[in-house]
Amino acid sequence: MSPRVRLTVLQMLAPLLAIGFGALVASGIILAIGKNPLDVYGLMLRFSLTRADSVAAIFFKATPLIFAGLAVALSFRANLWNIGVEGQYYVGAFAAAWVGFAIRGLPSGVHLPLAVLAALAGGVTWALLPIALKLRRGAHEVITTIMMNYIASALVLYLLADVFRDPAQAGTPRVRTPEFAPNARVPLLRPALEAVGIGIPEHSALNWFLPLGVVLCLVAAFLLARSRFGLEVRAVAGNPTAAETAAISIGRVQFMMFLASGAVAGLVGLSDVLGFFGYFDIDFPKGLGFLGISVALLARNNPVGILVAALLFAFLDRGAQGVQVFADVPREVITILQAVIILAIVVAYELVTRYVRTQRKREAERVILAPVAAAAGEGGA
């Protein structure tokens, strides 16, 4: 059993090595702008981890990344490239926003779930066309989802500026929807955390979407590992031809996984929209779908790993703010660090995969060699 443990440790080590390599490259850049990398990293760690507001900000920032990473990973797991998480979450978030401001007078137990359902439906709707085109017509989902991103962005802008713009803001430069009904907003985590003795700053918008994201990741991990459907997903991703031979419907598996990806994508923006803003604003955070691709890559599409990867990205983001303000290092340096980590991780995973593969082969060869002498006695096996 000990070689198995060794291989597992090695697989866990790969991302750490990649992070180390990224830090090394970023160090060169920091040196080039005349700063001491150790000081900068030290400041980054202190700023991000020792201040309560930083920790709360990291978890708040990680929340949408968890959903985005999971959405991307679900499609990657089925050998589908959903580059459209970006567009799917615009549509999902706007659908939830519409439920938030257009409907009045619902109790909170109904209004919030309704907004969440609208977000799910929005994400699924936006994922439906690309996957249908792929399965029916063979159109590559990378192309179609990228196109759907543009459409989503234009559509949301149109709805926001020309159809649902808050009339109260007319004459101001603010482009946003009316405020949501209070019952559509998601409760903050602060009361619950304080009840168990964890204090977080009063202005933190940390909300119940964080635990929801964690639970979704755990459920996804469990189902993929233990369910029949999870086995079919692995077969389709590993070898579609063999899956087809085993009478698994490739189209069905890919359809379900893509829609699941779209549904989770629909939730990406909700922590910000329903938890922080309370209205849909033109400055609504963008690019989370693409960050989700990085998160999924770093986590190797493992739903539990996504929790870690999302926290790492949120940490780097918060640290970047810190070094910008307190060490006068441009935050782009940290963006480069992120990018190098992603590049290094791809290489590191590939190396580890190859190493593990040769180790397993050798292990199997030893088993073959060992019992042959014994088999001679058995004769008619």
Next chain:
Amino acid sequence: MAAVIELTGITKRFPGVLANDQVSLAVAPGEIHALVGENGAGKSTLMKILYGLYQPDSGSIAVRGQPVVLDSPRRAISLGIGMVHQHFMLIPVFTVAENVVLGSEPARRGRLAPDEARRRVRELCDQYGFVLDPDAELGALSVGEQQRVEIIKVLYRGAEVLILDEPTAVLTPQEVDDLFANLRRLRAEGKTIVFISHILEEVLAIADRITVLRRGQVVGMLEAARATKAQIAEMMVGRPILMELPVPEVAAGEPRLVVEGAVIAGARGRPAVRGLSFAVRSGEVYGIAGVEGNGQSELVEALVGLRPLVSGRLLIMGRDVTRTGARGIRLLGVAHIPEDRHRRGLVLAMEVWENLILGHHTRPIFGPGLLLDRTAIERFAQERVARFDVRTPSLRTPTLALSGGNQQKLIVAREFAFDPSVLVAAQPTRGLDIGATEFVRRQILDAKAAGMAVVLVSAMLEEILTLADRIGVIHAGQIVAEFARGAATPREIGLYMTGARQAEVRAG
């Protein structure tokens, strides 16, 4: 007898594997020397050392009594050693002559001299009695003719010693006869031939002497005239092998698989199977013999529901399943050993237990609801692995780590689960060594004895002759002849396989 090639104490180590262990081999001039052994016995490694592709870790090589260092194929060629590869290294759009001279073209003052090339190729063909047109485009030639081009190419480079790596694997029986005639002629002209194979009939037919390798070591050298198949097989495997499997006498029962006038589309929509009919009964093995690419692959896919019939009918267990699809056909108890185990048979990245339940994973015994029951799967997988002797470190080993023979055993173990009623086996022993081949064939005969109806598609005629009760010969997408066991000689069947003879047949 002065050896033309003498390898002494060759050892070659790869990480974790001892490929050649103190191997010594002496090849006499003008002989056909066969090198036999199972997959992984070290034949190819040894020949690559002789051809300069690998360097031995220790040991020495002498050519015509002179010690040499073979550090590249170029050096080997300059010493008159040439290799005919199993996979041809030829360019389809070039002519025969162009392919032969490629890389060492005759030229006059820096300009190619195609007439000279053509003349040289014609001379070589005449000298060794090869039938080849130097101007024919290579892509239009049969596999056997292409192989002749490969041999001429090696001779053109001045080879005195020819290494042939599994040359018969791709040939029909007639082509094998032609090849052997060519090789004998080469021997008569004083060439020396090293012939690598694991097909014992051929080795006995062509070789003067036979060297047997097992796990990197030479286990013995035999005079072909005094050797027997059983003797060589035992040396190769290290234990006695039953060369002729006892075929169980089973009274054939009701028809279980019936194909009527099947038309099946192949690549680019052209019909690959054109109006084909046959029926297989319970307790019967129906062998489909034919040169590869005559519609066998498409037929097999159609039988298991992976490819639609353009017209015609498919009946399994008395039910019309023409439009049923793979899942429905599987549920009727049709087991399938696909011709390409890596492409169709296994998900190599998945673990052994996952591949063992693939296709059975919807059965309620593996869990009543959404989730898989790990205990039940574990029990099932343990039983399968033990019963079918799949050598794996654990059930959680990725399947790609297993050897080819063990991967095939895994497929057989899976497909024979849950009492299938029909077995469709395509090339079930392709690429397997003798031990695994014997095992798989025995399983097929056991299946027949248990009353299964077996369709066996194989490019190895010998396999079909051994196992099948009835033989249908497929040519150009049609069954052109049907024979009962023992009713036709291999030569006769070969004539139908190549389309040289046609007969009117009706489904049996």
